[in-house]
Amino acid sequence: MDKNILEMNNITKAFPGVVALDNVSFHLRKGEFHAICGENGAGKSTLMKILGGVYTPDAGEILINGKSVQIGTPLDSILNKISIIYQEFNLVPELSITENLFLGKEIRKGIGLNKKQMHKEAKKTLARLGLKDFDCERLVSNCSIAIQQLVEIGKAVFYDADILVMDEPTAVLSEKETTALFALIEQLLAKGISIIYISHRLEEIVSTCHRVTVLRDGKNVKTLNNDHYNINKEDIIKLMVGRDMMDYYPEKIRLQNKDVILEVKNLSKEKTFRHVNFQLAKGEILGFSGLVGAGRSEIMKGIFGALKIDEGEILVDGERVHIQKPSDAIRAGIALLPEDRKREGLVMKLNLSDNICLATLKQFSKMGTIIKKKKNSLVHKFIGYLQIRPALSERLMENFSGGNQQKAVIAKWLIANPRIVILDEPTRGIDVGAKYEIYTIINELAKKGVGIIFVSSELLELIGVCDRILVVREGKIVSEHMKEGFSEEEIIKSAAYN
Numbered sequence: 001m002d003k004n005i006l007e008m009n010n011i012t013k014a015f016p017g018v019v020a021l022d023n024v025s026f027h028l029r030k031g032e033f034h035a036i037c038g039e040n041g042a043g044k045s046t047l048m049k050i051l052g053g054v055y056t057p058d059a060g061e062i063l064i065n066g067k068s069v070q071i072g073t074p075l076d077s078i079l080n081k082i083s084i085i086y087q088e089f090n091l092v093p094e095l096s097i098t099e100n101l102f103l104g105k106e107i108r109k110g111i112g113l114n115k116k117q118m119h120k121e122a123k124k125t126l127a128r129l130g131l132k133d134f135d136c137e138r139l140v141s142n143c144s145i146a147i148q149q150l151v152e153i154g155k156a157v158f159y160d161a162d163i164l165v166m167d168e169p170t171a172v173l174s175e176k177e178t179t180a181l182f183a184l185i186e187q188l189l190a191k192g193i194s195i196i197y198i199s200h201r202l203e204e205i206v207s208t209c210h211r212v213t214v215l216r217d218g219k220n221v222k223t224l225n226n227d228h229y230n231i232n233k234e235d236i237i238k239l240m241v242g243r244d245m246m247d248y249y250p251e252k253i254r255l256q257n258k259d260v261i262l263e264v265k266n267l268s269k270e271k272t273f274r275h276v277n278f279q280l281a282k283g284e285i286l287g288f289s290g291l292v293g294a295g296r297s298e299i300m301k302g303i304f305g306a307l308k309i310d311e312g313e314i315l316v317d318g319e320r321v322h323i324q325k326p327s328d329a330i331r332a333g334i335a336l337l338p339e340d341r342k343r344e345g346l347v348m349k350l351n352l353s354d355n356i357c358l359a360t361l362k363q364f365s366k367m368g369t370i371i372k373k374k375k376n377s378l379v380h381k382f383i384g385y386l387q388i389r390p391a392l393s394e395r396l397m398e399n400f401s402g403g404n405q406q407k408a409v410i411a412k413w414l415i416a417n418p419r420i421v422i423l424d425e426p427t428r429g430i431d432v433g434a435k436y437e438i439y440t441i442i443n444e445l446a447k448k449g450v451g452i453i454f455v456s457s458e459l460l461e462l463i464g465v466c467d468r469i470l471v472v473r474e475g476k477i478v479s480e481h482m483k484e485g486f487s488e489e490e491i492i493k494s495a496a497y498n
C-alpha cells in the first residue's frame, strides 16, 4: 500500500485577504483511508476544491500515479477518476432522488430513458447506504438534510473513481447512517479505492483512518501514522489548535428558577409528529435526541411556524401564542437556528454583515434608513464574540468556510435577543475549539434566563451540555432523561427500539 496514487506538492492558493493554502503538500497512497483535520478555515475544503478543478492553485503541482496532471476544470478531475462529495450540497432540489443520482449518466433504452432500471438502481444504491424501501421518486427538496447527504454520497460513490473525497459526510448523519457509511467505505477500500476523508468527528477518524494529515492556518502541520489505531483524539487536537485542550464542555451554572417559559401542548402533524407535550424552564438547556428522520427538526419547525401544524397549543410565559408563520414566533421571542443553513439560514450572495442583520433589520432602521454605525458596531461585537474568521464583515457569505458560515447563522439569531432559542444541530461541521465557544455562549444565554432547546445527533454533546434530554422516536417523545441519570446506553436504546 505504499505507492502514492496522488501527490499534491507545494500547493499555494490565496484569496483576497487570506492565504488559504501556503505551500501545502499532501500524499495519498493507493488503497489508503486518509483523513484531513483542521480548524474551521484551515484550508481543507480549498485543497479538495483544487483537486476537483473548482479552484486553480497559484503554485504547486499535482501528480497522479507519478505523472504530472493539469486539473483546470471539474471535468479534468472526473477524467482523472477523482470523485468528490463537497461539504455544501450540489443536488438539484426540483429533481427526484433517482434523477439526481443519474444526472448526466442516465440509463437509456432506445431513444428514451430506462426509468424502470434507474429506479431499481437508485433503490439499490440507497439500500446500500442503509435506507431500505425509501421512495426514490421523492423530490430532493422534500427530503431531510440527512437523506440529501446520503444521495450526495450515493452519487459520488457509485461512479467509477480511483480517488474518492468526502468532505464532512457524516456531519448531518446519525449513528445508524454513519455505521452504514463506514461499512460501505470498507468495501470500497477493499476494492482498492483510495479515500480522502474530512471530518470534525475525531473519534470517527482515530478509530478508522490509516493516516491523518493536520492543517493549521493553511499549512500542513503534520501527517500522523495510525497503522495500529494508536493515535488519540488529543494528539490531533493539539496539532489543530496548537495547544492542549483539556475540557470539551464548559461548566454550566444551573438556575434555581424553575419558571416555565415555553409550554408545548399536544402538537401534532399528520405523518410527522403526534401529541408532542413538553415544558421548558427559564435558563434550562433541553436536549432532543433521536435518529435521523425521527421528526425532531419537524417538531421545531412546527413550534416556530415554519411548518403548518394540525393541532396543538404553544404557550410562552403561560400565555397562548398563535404562531402561523416564523415572524409570529420571532415576535413571541422565539428563535430557530435551522439545520440546513444554506437553504434556510443564510443568503450566500450577501455579505457577512447583512446576513447577520437579516432577521433584525428593524432594529437598525430609523424611518427607513439603516443606522450604519449602530449596525457595524453590533456586527463586530458578534464577529468577535463568535470568533468568525476572517473578521471581514463585507466579505460575501459564500466565501467563508463551512464552519464560519454556521457561526454567522448563530450570530444572526443572537442579535435578535430571543427569550427562547431552538438550535437544530448548531455544531455541525464546527471544529473543537469553536464548539467549546458555542457551548459557552449557550451557557451564558441560559444564565441570563433564556430557555434553550438543543437538537443534536451527537449524543455525547447533548450529555455534556444539557440539563435534560427528551428522546424522539417516530414523531413521538418516548422518554425523558435527567442530568443526574444520563446514560448513553439508555438513550440510544430508547431512540432505536420499541
Ligand SMILES: Nc1ncnc2c1ncn2[C@@H]1O[C@H](COP(=O)(O)OP(=O)(O)OP(=O)(O)O)[C@@H](O)[C@H]1O
Pocket: 015, 016, 018, 019, 020, 038, 039, 040, 041, 042, 043, 044, 045, 046, 047, 087, 389, 390, 398, 399, 400, 401, 402, 403, 404, 429, 431
Ligand atoms: N471562494 C473564496 N473566496 C475567498 N476566500 C475563500 C474562498 N474559499 C475559501 N476561502 C477562505 O479560505 C480559507 C480556507 O477555507 P476552507 O473552506 O478551505 O476551510 P476549511 O478548512 O474547509 O474549514 P471548515 O472546517 O469550516 O469547512 C478561509 O479563510 C476561507 O474564508
Ligand SMILES: [Mg+2]
Pocket: 044, 045, 046, 087, 167, 401, 402, 403
Ligand atoms: Mg470545509
